[in-house]
Amino acid sequence: MTSPVITLCSLRHIHQEKEAAELKKELEALENGSYVLKEEEMSEKSLKLMASNAKLAYQATHLQRALDAEQTTNFNDGMVNINQRLTEIFLHSISASFPGLKGKLPVSITLNQNEKFGDYQCNSAMPISGVLKAQGTKMAPRQIAELILKNLPSSDLIDSCNIAGPGFINIRLNVSFLKRALSDVLVHGVRTHHSKGECGKVVIDYSSPNIAKEMHVGHLRSTIIGDCIANLFEYFGHEVLRVNHVGDWGTQFGMLIAHLTDMFPNYKEESPPIGDLQAFYKQSKKRFDDDPEFKKRAYSCVVKLQSGDPDFINAWKLICDVSRKEFQVIYDRLGIVNLIERGESFYHNLMPPVIAEIEKQGYVVVEDGRKLVFPEGSQFPLTIVKSDGGFTYDTSDLACIKQRIFDESGANLIYVTDAGQAAHFKAIYSVARKMGWYDPQVTRVEHVAFGVVLGEDRKKFKTRSGETVRLAALLDEGRKRCEEKLKEKGRDKELTPEEFKAAQEAVAYGCIKYADLSHNRINDYVFSFDKMLEDRGNTAAYLLYAYTRIKSIARVAKVSREELKEAASSFYDDDGLPLEHAKELKLARFITRFPEVLQRVCDDLAPHTLCDYLYELATVYTEFYDVCYCVEKDRKTGDVVKIHKHRLLLCDATVAVMDQCFKILGIKPVHKM
Ligand SMILES: NC(=[NH2+])NCCC[C@H](N)C(=O)O
Structure with a gap:
């Protein structure tokens, strides 16, 4: 018989063994993290910690989701300036890769010279290598390019990058980004957000002819270029004040008033017949030059005018009014609006x-x-x-x-x-x-x-008899030449008289404006109606035709606006416009360049850059249209077999961008011509 002591000891031993096994299990659980505290074991503090831990985990998930969303561009601010966005991305990587170079290197992203290699390229590796070398660090441009790519933040704009030659980085845009970008244009229109962020007020001084003098072709250039730049800033969201700084306070008013009071002593009661102000100006100038007495009086008239003598102010107003009416005729014809007169006298x-x-x-x-x-x-x-x-x-x-x-x-x-x-x-x-x-x-x-406007003889632009060309006469001739051209094409038989007139004026004034704007403004340019009315090449005539043709495609295909709108919004809700064909993609890429082109025009104040883009857009569009049928017809019956709605929509997007270009250039497109 075992003693009771032994029994007790062995019972205790069994209990202790059980406890040890349990403890071992708990230790293992603690090690692999699966240990669950029993509520009664938890202190109040640890309960609180657990709660805040859960909250943090929840917030982290949300932040991650937001970050993921951020990677997918939204188009809330309108079209994306791709060049600018890529610049930011590369700048980010370069600053991270070479913290010491911060601020020393402007990152430049350019269009890729060769479409085959990519859409854009970044050439910063070479200059960085140079700067590093100057600082005593040797690093080959290719190595630098590799590092830049390694640190490149991910972006939904970029599909892939590769390094070529000594260290060029070729950038290929992501097709799904392009699809969504195009889709957005179709649903929300061509909107661009000013990259500079704040939109400061713009005061732009243009046209600015001189009262009582002929408004000449120089003023025409100023009017056309100024109006275009003002439109551009307005489109970017700036408040724009358009000022016509007319020459209305110079010494010429002395002789004009002296002559007026001599010729029409009762000018206060009866409005003087000075409709031909130029002739009136010439007469008074002749007296001013020939007659010293008159000259003296002219000077004293200026003093009286500028000191505010009411009679002289009245005479001055009379003369200004005549000029103002003449200028207004020109502005009306050219569609110049919102230009406020604030001359020197102000x-x-x-x-x-x-x-x-x-x-x-x-x-x-x-x-x-x-x-x-x-x-x-x-x-x-x-x-x-x-x-x-x-x-x-x-x-x-x-x-x-x-x-x-x-x-x-x-x-x-x-x-x-x-x-x-x-x-x-x-x-x-x-x-x-x-x-x-x-x-x-x-x-x-x-x-x-x-620069100066030249005649076709490359000499200063003059009439045959050597006089300055009157703007009204110039516009008249443009309209007449255009009428002949349109009649040659038999348009007078296809269009209603109203449509014909609209086409005639749009083409005539559009051509005059475009000829001016499409040349680098710094250069002198040759004014040639023959050239500007040609319907081939970089002319408004060509572009306006192209525009009406593209616009008519959906109409001819008998696809209604509603149908297209519906298609556009369902693509939008999906993955964007389904683009596949290389020419569809080329056109899409070209369209998405619009914001960066506008930014350049704004930086350089150079409208010809916009004209070049518009012309190239028409060319790229033609390339697309020649190979990508929008509507397929049966060769024999001529029945419509298939309609490619996404292609019709690509035409729409092209038209929308062209529309915006015309608006900024101050050209009125017509729907039929
Ligand atoms: N603020 C100015 N100065 N503006 C330009 C005025 C141009 C002047 N009236 C001219 O015909 O040459």
């Missing part, structure tokens, strides 16, 4: 305080009774007060720039005149900066200069 009262301010700074030099300012870097001084105490063009432009900066709060000041005035504006801007009126880092002040 700044009359602002000039004396500006002169005083400049004097106070000690920048005025008095020479032979004249007050001069010598701008830095300019050979010639500005005359701000003449020896007779009168003000000049210089004085008015100084008062004007100050008014535009301070009263108008202009963030972008743009002046559109012929290149002959470049030195004048350079001097004005220089004085304005010296006076501390603006900081070029903050306020953009630019002279948009343009």
Whole structure:
């Protein structure tokens, strides 16, 4: 018989063995993380920790989801500026790869020179290698390119990248991004968001003819170029003030008023017949040059006018009114709207305080009774007060720039005149900066200069008898030439008289505008009706035809607008426009370049870049249309066998972008021609 002590001991032993096994199990569970605390074992603190842990895990999942969504571009701000987006992506990688180079290297993304290799390319590896070498680090461009690719953040824009040659990085766009981008254009229209973020107010000075003088082709250029740039800024979302800085305060008014009072002494009661202001101007100029007595009187008239004598102000207003009406006829024909007249006279009262301010700074030099300012870097001084105490063009432009900066709060000041005035504006801007009126880092002040209009003989544009060409006569001739052209094509038989007239005017004025805008503005350009009315090549005539043709495709295919709209929105809800054919993709890629092209036009204030794009768009479209049938018909019966709706929609997207281009260029497209 076992003793009770032994029994007790062995019972305890069994119990302890069981406990040890349990403890071992718990230890293992703790090690592999599967241990579950029993509620009664938990302290209050650990309960709280667990709760916040669960919350964090939930938030992390959400953040990850948001991050994933971020990778997929949304088009809330309109079309994506692809070049800019790629620049940001590469900049990110380059800063991460070479932290020491931060800010030292502008990253440039360009279109790929060879479509076969990619859509865009980044050539930064070579210059980075150069900078590193200068800092004493040797690294081959290819190695650098590899590192850039390694650190490249993922983006739904990019399909793939590869390194070529010494270190070029070829970038291929993601097709599914293109599909969605196109789809968005179809559903939401061609919208672009200004990359510069804030949209500062733009004050743009253009057209600006001189009262009582002929508005000449130089003013026509200013009107056309200025209007286009103003449209562009407006499209980008800026507030735009379009100012017509007419010459209405010069010394010419002295002789005009003196002549007016001589010829029509009762001009106050009876409106004088000075409809032909140019002839009137010439007569008074002749007297001014030939008759010293008259000249004296003319000077005293200017003084009286500028001192605000009511009779003289009335005579001045009379003359301005005649001119204004003449200018308006031209503006109406060209469709120039919202251009407000604010001539030199507007700044009359602002000039004396500006002169005083400049004097106070000690920048005025008095020479032979004249007050001069010598701008830095300019050979010639500005005359701000003449020896007779009168003000000049210089004085008015100084008062004007100050008014535009301070009263108008202009963030972008743009002046559109012929290149002959470049030195004048350079001097004005220089004085304005010296006076501390603006900081070029903050306020953009630019002279948009343009070259001279030449005749087909490459000499200054004149009539056969050597006179300056009257703008109204020029527009008349354009319309007549266009009428002949359209009749040659038998359009007068196809179109209603209203349609014919609309086509005739749209083509005539469109061609005149486009011929001007499509040349690099800095160069002189040859004015040739024959060239601008040609319906082949980079002309408005060609583009307007192309536009109406593309627009008619859906109509001819008898697919209704509603049907297309429906198709567009169902593609939108799906993966985007189904693009497959190489030419479909080429056209799609070209369309998505629109925002970056506009940005360039805006940076360089160079409308010809937009014209080049528009023309190339028409060309790329033709390439597509030639091989990708929108509608397939039975060869024998001519019955429609298949309609490719996504291709019709691609036509629509092309039309939408062309529409926007025309709008910015100030050209009115017609629906039938
Ligand atoms: N702010 C200016 N200066 N604007 C340009 C004025 C152009 C001048 N009226 C001319 O015909 O040459």
